[in-house]
Amino acid sequence: MFFALDDEQRAFGAAVRGYLAERFDLAAVRAVVEHPGGDGHPATLWKAMAEQGWLAVRVPEQHDGLGQGMVTAQVVARELGAGVVPGPWAATVLAGEAVLLAGSSQQQAELLPQLAAGELVATVALRGPCARYSLGGVAVRVGSHGRLTGVAAPVEYPSVAARVVVAARSADGGEYGLYLVDPAAPGVWVRELACYDGTTRLGELTLSDVAAVRLETSGSPAVAALLDRAAVLTAADLVGVAREALTRTVDYDRTRMQFGVPVGSFQALKHALADLHVGVRMAEHAVLYAAHALDAGLADAPLAVSVAKAKASDVALQVTGAMIQYLGGIGYSWEHEAHFFYKRAKREAGLYGSGDEHRERLAALTIDS
């Protein structure tokens, strides 16, 4: 039994953490947050992500990648969450997952090396506005000659992506597939969506009879598999957010004096923080297990994915809310970074399935069958 990261995976995480601490700290995050009109895509950070292999984690070695599993990918996602880091890392990695899942060998050979090297920024558009993250939530249709029409939102970084992987439904509604779209192509309209989480950039993608290339082997299973991988990477980011928010809150409450003692000595806070620590620990386990379940193709992978996303969503919301509360007034201020964590948790809690949605899936898996 070895349910833990190996030395190499630990070292990878430490390298990401080390880079962020030195070169992209919360002051750098703030610069992105406070410039909502900007593209939210710092060039130096992207260059570093490419150079240090963060974008190449999942790409097979034959395509110039590191050939790592989802377990290593969640290590990176966790650190990016802990640093509330902006940029299209997750979007680009997920586009790569789509190509891995359903691209022909030619499509893989063309796209994966570019994605691994950071030369191609990409994103995914898997759901219609206000819909569910499931096949039924796809609101793009495939028309004649494989051209796409419909809407997808929210899409991460549509304005900087040079390629979008779009989930679309066949005209008769029976089959789903994944399609590559160039956002600069005729018939594509990107509308930026203002979002209170300043650590990302979101948009709505409207397609009107747009030329698209089908990822050759994609079908409904590939779309479902991509949604699961997206849920796990998002859960990992949430776990990073939660762990960091908890650590910062504990650090503050250890030294903040009121009534002549550190406020962290009060049981009202201690017990709540202890419960949150247990929760974060369990969420860490759940994300690690889900990533491994996908890598190893375990029979309970769908269940594990929903456990991870439900737990990570809940615990990140709880911890980031508690962070504001247990910092007191300063936690509610703009100048403190607590709101970066809180708002990112809010966005990601709903992304690729809220806790409620994943719980309903768990109910279906364990009650109905």
Added chain:
Amino acid sequence: MDLSHTPEEERFRGELRDWLAGHVPQQWHRPGFWASLDEDEAFRIRREWEREKALTGFAGIAWPKEYGGRGGTPGMKAVYDEEMVKAHAPATVNPVGLTFLAPTVMAVGTEAQKREIIGPLLRNEVIWCQGFSEPGAGSDLAAVSTRAVRDGDEFVVNGQKVWTTNAVHGDKIFALVRTEPGASRHRGLSLLFIDMHQPGVQARPLRQMSGASEFGEVFFTDARAPVTDCLGEPGQGWDVAMLLLSFERGASGVAQYTEFRRSYDEIVSVLRRLGRAGDPVARQRLARVLVELECLRYHSMHVLTEVEQGRDLGFEASLSKLQWSETMQDMWEAFDDALGPEAVLAAPTPDLDLTSMQRAAMWSRSVTIWGGSSQVQRNVVAERLLGLPR
């Protein structure tokens, strides 16, 4: 990541499964079977069954052979825990001896104590009780007032213990007693082995809110114990007790997961029969429980990994206890909530008897108290793991 067990451990699983298949009668699978028997009769059957199992070699799985164990790996112990629950084997009648006393004796006992205690314990020749809590010392364990005064080669013990598991079936009790008058609270304590079959020891059952009597109280009136029957040095009882409690808090996660997951499936089947399985609120509530149960399973893998890597669980045992005990309790609360007004009925429909599930649900109210209440565990997590000030 590697979630598999070794081939040797899997071979062991096969052997154990075969033995259990031939030795667990079909009627024991029935939920509520044990609760339907007279408590003393149930105890006697389980005691004998477990003795036979031990004599076959399926006991003390990861303990050294020289003391009567099987000499297996921690992985084998995890396999054993899982298979026992899966096979509907009865729970041990010697839980405090097996889970808490034995590992503590292995850690700090003398060579003679290891030889005298472990083997008879495994074979159920001696049923052990734990004498920690007192009427005036619950969460504040250091407030124990049971006194042991030295008289030649013996201690003379006076006082009272309470919430003692198996009090009326016990043969010996390891009791936390005050041996050093005048020493400060934590310093003046010793852990003493006391024979319960003597005139100075009286045990009485305690009837619990569930109606059952797993616990009892034990009275000492000039009871005697040899001075050599001390675990650890006299005066070091607090440290030994804390070590012992860490085993209690870190109890086997995989066994608990397997048991609770079975209860979850039972709950689901009851809701189906009552036509409540489609209720969206009940579904959310149960799925919330399932999330915590699965986390408990992952956590047990983490714990086993730590043990196999030679690391001590330490204060993380408090985290484990919070997870399993709070989840168990919440699961049964979810059951009651989903049943609504029917929750309190012994049989909501003539062919659906809920009493054994209700007994388990009542029991779940105790698990967040014994072995250190959830409030005590939260203090430990906050102070020892998070480093918050005392």
